[in-house]
Amino acid sequence: MTLAVSRLGGSQTAPTFLSRTRALILEFLEVPAIKFCRIPVGIRFFIKGNRLENHKAEDRLTLRGIRILPRIGTTPEERSAPQDCRADIVIHGSFAKAAAEDSLDQSIDYCQILTKVQETVAEREYVLLETLAYAIRQSVLDTFHVAGVEVRVRKRPEILLNQLDFVEVSI
Numbered sequence: 593m594t595l596a597v598s599r600l601g602g603s604q605t606a607p608t609f610l611s612r613t614r615a616l617i618l619e620f621l622e623v624p625a626i627k628f629c630r631i632p633v634g635i636r637f638f639i640k641g642n643r644l645e646n647h648k649a650e651d652r653l654t655l656r657g658i659r660i661l662p663r664i665g666t667t668p669e670e671r672s673a674p675q676d677c678r679a680d681i682v683i684h685g686s687f688a689k690a691a692a693e694d695s696l697d698q699s700i701d702y703c704q705i706l707t708k709v710q711e712t713v714a715e716r717e718y719v720l721l722e723t724l725a726y727a728i729r730q731s732v733l734d735t736f737h738v739a740g741v742e743v744r745v746r747k748r749p750e751i752l753l754n755q756l757d758f759v760e761v762s763i
């Protein structure tokens with residue numbers, strides 16, 4: 593069993609994050625409340641027998657400039673047709689085993705990530721760019737064994753073409 597804990601992209605303050613992390617670890621381990629002194633941010637916790645081991649998740653896989661066509665906008669007219677948008681996804685995890693074995697089976701297949709992103713974009717209409725970005729991040733977190741996901745989504749609103757290049761949300 594693996595318990596992954598990450599603050600990447602979170603809006604919680606460090607004390608709130610650590611408090612919730614401690615509670616999650618205790619619930620996962622099914623042990624009575626005990627004190628954890630310091631839990632570093634960005635650490636993955638692994639359960640091996642009765643031991644709790646941690647490993648830093650420092651590796652990143654970046655998919656930049658993904659073309660997505662969501663039905664997105666604040667008005668029904670804006671959502672009536674797909675809009676040409678771009679997304680960047682940064683996957684955080686440990687890729688040491690995949691590198692050591694030179695094995696796709698031990699890695700994260702970025703073609704599968706692209707497919708999951710496209711499915712998420714197509715499954716519904718979105719009013720806000722923020723909602724789309726969070727939906728993409730959650731679908732990747734739910735589908736793949738990763739320590740964290742950063743998502744950046746950009747669009748060029750038709751009504752603002754002469755005023756700006758794009759609007760971007762990053763989570």
